[in-house]
Structure formats: C-alpha cells, structure tokens
Amino acid sequence: MFKKVTRYIVSQMDPKEELVPVESIADHEHFRPSCLLVGKEKRKTVFHQGPYYQRTGFTLDDVLLPGDDGKSTDSLHPSGDGPHSRQFTLTKVTTDQVDGCLSLSVDPANVELKGGGSVSQEFSIKPQTKTISMGSLEALRQKRKINMDHSFIQQLQRTKLKLFLVYETLEASEEAVYKESTKVHGSFLAKIYAKFSAKGTTENRQSIVIPKSCTLAFRAIEMNIYKGEWRLGFFIQCSGELVGYEDDGPSEVVREVVQHYAVFSKLSPDLRVMFLKTITAVLRDRNLFPELSQKMEDVFAGIDGYELKTESPDLKDLLSTLENSPRDHRRLLAEGITYTLDALDELLDDQLLLLLESLERKIVSQQLKLVEKLLEHELEKPFRVDARLLSFPRQEDQHLTMALVELSRVKLQEDGSAVPMEHPFEVMAALYVALYILCLLSDPK
Template identity: 50%
Template structure:
C-alpha cells in the first residue's frame, strides 16, 4: 500500500521525469540526501528504476575532513513545501447471461473503490554546485572496504541528492465494496447473493522519504565526481579520461596539440597514432613508439621518456580524443582546424554545451543567442556549418532543430572541442 501512495505522488509531481518512488516504508531512511545506493538492472516491464540501499552515506567513504557536517544545515540545502490531495471513487456495474440449455445462468455485480487523502510534503535538494565544491575538499578513501568491493565487482554507485518527504504524519485509507448475485435455473431454481467490503489503511510518519533522485558517482583513484544527467555524465567522462592533459605544461600541451592537428588533416597519420596508442594500452610499454613522421616524432619521444604511469594515462587520453575525432566527418575536422587557427574553439565549446544542456532539460535543441555572436562573419559560418554536420540546424535567435541521433553526434563534437580548447588555452 505504501508503494501505491509513493507511485501516485510521483505521477502527480513528476510524471515524465526521473523521480523514483520508495517501495517500502521500512527502507525510507536509506534514501535520504547523501545516502549511497546501487541501481538494480531495470527490466522492460518496470516503470521505475529500482535502487538498493548500501547502508552507507557519502561521508562514510570520504577521507576525514573538519569536524563539521558534510553539507551544513540551513542555507546549504534547498527545501520547498507542497500539498498533495487526492479524492477518487470508481464504480463498475455489469451483468452476464448464459443461455445454456438445460441451464440458464445470470451473473450481476457491482464494485466500487474510494480513496481520499492529503499529504504535506517537503522537497529537500542538494544543489550540484554544493557537491561540486565538496569534491575538491574531500577525496574518496580508496582503502574503504566498500569502495574496494565496488571496484572489484565494477558495480555503479549513486548518491541521493533530492528527496520528497512528509512534513507531518499522514494517513491513507482505501475502501472497496463488492456486491454480486448469481442465479441459476436448473430443474430447480437456485439464487445466491453476497457482499464484500474491504478497508485498508496506512499511517506514514513525519519525515518519511517517499521519493528521491540520485546522481551516479564516478570514482577514479581518490578522485570522485557526480554524473548529472546525460550531459553531466559526458562532462565527467571527459574530465576523467583527459585529466592528465590539464596537468601538462605549456610546452607539452603545444607538442600534443601539434600532433593532434596533424592527424586531423591526414588519415594515415591518424591511423598510425591510433594504433600506437592502442599498443601501449594493450602491452603497457613504449617499444613501439617510433615513427618516420616528423609530425609525430616529438610527441612519441615525449611519451618514451615518460614514466609507465604517465605513459598509460597519456595513451588513454589520446585514444579517447581520437575516438571522438573519428566520429566527425572529414569536413568537420577541417572546420575544426580553421576554428583553432581563428581561436574560437572555446566559444564553440560553450555553444555546444548550451545546446546539449537545453536538449537534456526537455527544451528541444536551442542555444544562448549571445554565443552565436562572432567578430568575423566567417567564424559564424564555420560554427553553423560544423553544427549542421552533427545534425543540429541553428537559427539566429538561438532556436534549433535536430533529431535524437544528433545528441550523440554533438556529444562527439563537444569532446573534440573540449580537448582542443584545453590544449590551446594559454598557461
């Protein structure tokens, strides 16, 4: 019955969103803000994803910090109040006559279901910006037994960031009535009549969690991040795979950027660099990092001189970048090279991010019109053309048209722009 209440509330508050009803009142304490949960495999017949409690909170798996709450009370947590009311009465009448000789049967019946309830609710919400600030202050305790178990099994971990809770004790009652009559005419007459009334009720305590939202956590060594939706997952994925690129000096960034630009304009060089990076990842050594290509020599020499740890991380970041670039057309790669030359990739990155964010929030394809303003008309034309090749047609007012397939294609463009912007950024 508790499940019926929570699902009804979710249908009213967020019919097409990602709010998840709590299935059992016994488990509600394990789905509060900052609780860690695991997601079960969802089947096609389940309307909502199902999560399993872990008995841990986020602070339990972080390295010790100052003696204060992880998220201080008060202004750190956004809270809103709601009042949900529902009144319903359903009645069904029916009859059935069966003319079967030498027997005649008649079945009539009626059933009704009535429910009425009112619940005061509160939404607790931890803004992603608070979690973003927290991850820079507190690292994951990689020696924690639970974290080590997750890393061994490869299970995904989620953190609850929003809950719907009761503000006061609430009662829900459901009454069902059924009435039926069966009459059969054999060689003698037989008639029977019956009624049934069923009353079910449940009392929900104050502060009970009825529904929640959760973000996936990305954990790599002691570093962690929150994957907020599809765009959030993409952003975290890029940062995780390309983190080492943000630590490079200006000189090393320039060497890598030169090599990337070279392979963007030469398919043979692209394949050569891709194969060499895959060999490093597969075999873990730098024996194959030799080339006759002048465009790749400096980069491969740099990688040969790196430690084994740095080499693997660099090879992974380069492979990830090449995978994104390979999703783009040759014309898009040429336009990207022109954009690099004209120093507009940072603005293009913000534009693509804006488009992906609006698409994810259900607003269709659109963008901030100010990001479409370039000092040179040619830069504007290049940007529009590059987006159209990913399936997004932009208009001057920021509105756009695109298909669902355009989301993934624009994602590859986002990754490419992110890396190029990072490497070309002045140190």
C-alpha cells in the first residue's frame, strides 16, 4: 500500500519523474538527506527506466574523516522551515460504485464481471521538500576526506557498485492515514482470490499510517571516491538517462525479453517445470519477493561465503539448482529471475492472480500475442487491434484477458477498439515480460 501511495504522489508532483518513490515504509529512514545508497547492479529495462537503489545504513558523516574544526555534517541537514524547504497539500478521495456490468478501476485495482461492487480510496497528505544545497556539499568536500579504512568503503572498493548521496527528499510534514476499501459480490475476481490466496471474503478494508517526517521520495547524486578524495557527479542525477522506445517500442521490448530469457529457453523440461513452480508460488505470495530478490543480489555481488539456503519450501529447489550450477550459468539464471521479479513488481496484486488463472486456463500464449500487438501502438491515443486476438473459446477467458489488460491501463472492447489510460507503456511492457516467461516455462518442448 505504501508503494501505491508514494508512486501516486510522485506522479502528481513530479511529472519529469526525477524523484524516486520510497517503496517500503520500513526503509524510509534510510533515504533521508545525507544517507548513502548503492546502485543495484541491474540494467535499465523497458518497464523500469530509472535506476535501482539499495540502502546502506550509513550517512555521509559516517564515512568522512574528522575535519580540522571537529564538526560533523549536521549543518547539511535542512530544517523544515528553512530556505530549502517547500510544503504542499495533496488530497485524494474516490468512490466508485458499479452494478451489473463489466467495470475496472486501475487504482486501486477492482475487477467486476458480473454482479456489483464498490471501491473507495481516501487520503490527505502534506508533503514538504528538504534539500541540501550543492554549495554546502562542495564546501564540505574541500574540508573533509573519505575514511578509506572504513569497512563499508573498503568493501565498496572491491565491488562495481556505484555510490549515491541523497540530497533532496519529499517528506510528510504531518501524520497522514491512507484508507482503502474494496467490496465485491458475485464477482469473478472474488472467486479467483478465494481460489488462489484463501481469501474467501469479498470485502477488504486496509489502512496505513504514514508518520510525520516519513520519507516519501528522494533525489540522489553519484559520489566518486579516489584515494580519499570524493567528487559529486553533477551531470548524473538520480533520474538517470531515460531511454525512449517510441520509435521501435515493440521490437525493443521483444529484443530485451529474448536476451534476458535466452538461458531459460535452453533448460531441460524438468528444470522448466521447477522454475515455473517457483514463479507461480511468487505470484501467489508476494512475501517471497524480498528473500528471492536478496538471494539473487548476493549472486550478482559475489559476496564471499554467501549460501543459497532457505527455509521456504517454495524456493528450496530453485536455490539448490542455482547453487549447483557453474558460476557463469548461475549468474545468467539469476539475472533472468531478477528481471522476472522486477517485472512482476510493476504489476498489481490482482494482475498476479489473473496471471495464475490464465496459466491454468492455458491462454497465456494468446494473451502474449495480444499484448505484443498492443505494444506496436503509441499507447497515447485510441487505436484498434484485430478483434480476432480477443476471440477465445470461452467468454470468461475473453473477460479475464480484458480485465488483465485494463489493469495495465489500456481499456479494450470486444470489437478490438482500445483506449489507453495514464502512462500505460511501462506496465504493459511488464505484463508482456510476465506472459513471456510463463509461456516459455509452460511449453512442454
């Protein structure tokens, strides 16, 4: 829920997408001004064109040698009412009531194929920006050097990870509460929830308290270290180099997907079944995301003495296979798994359950062809696709597919007409990735 809130806030307040939303409320304190981050070793993808950051637990002051005056970097921390602080108010209240027809709402996700239902969303938050001036950072750089004997700096020097410094944040100036309520009756999605996640109830109420001073989003700047000196990469900001795919969007998406999954296409049928079993477990249970993602990061980082062990029965077979694979092969598999997790993380929980149902109904290959055709269009204005792509043996399969696509921000009609909603390309590309890997691993060949 927290990620949903921070992404919405950033979309409303930062149309240039330079701010990076904080995705976990448990980590918000690690993204405050002067906190140090490392860039995760992941290539930018068509569904996530910004960089990935990982908290370190250290601040700039932790790794600097004492200055001649013995002062710390406390002076870098802007106060809430200082010249580098700005406050805003953002309010959102929505209530949707549907009855007797197909209706889908993207945020929060609600799919209704028959019967009726309602969904409501409510919050009011006052974010404020806090910024460390580049002038004060430059003055500090000239006075204090990096402690090259610091254990974190020594470990960083042995890796290829990039170091970043948080210099601006968007914080909650007051405590805020986000409330979300979804109620459905007689719905297709309610049945899918009961089937795959043991959620038999058709009413769901959730809320989250966002504390005062909670970091909602941030900007970071790269730090380069050499023999105790440190410099800031003023022309390499946190937004990174955005890559456009408008000219050859679908071909670029397909090219990227084929590249990441080349190693999986060579797996034996038994290994494909095992990998598919793990991915379907992840689709059912998002709690598996953090552990599996961290294990893959350990593979990338080449941490000495790391073990691919787990207490989760859903992950044991996969991790055992990776541990017994040659290093180069293990790294390629880990890269493909990470790519899959990153794509799934861009999708809504309801989409993950619809993917599970699609897999059971054996319609993912046809859905893949449909999504690939959708990606051939600009996705910025209404268009039309061949209606035969929406022709399924069962009407429920067609409705399920239309729901899955609409949750990816493109509304489809049975005649093939399509109406894009807000910024659908990235999430549609993520859906294509998910369908591709499910189709590849479920292929008996």
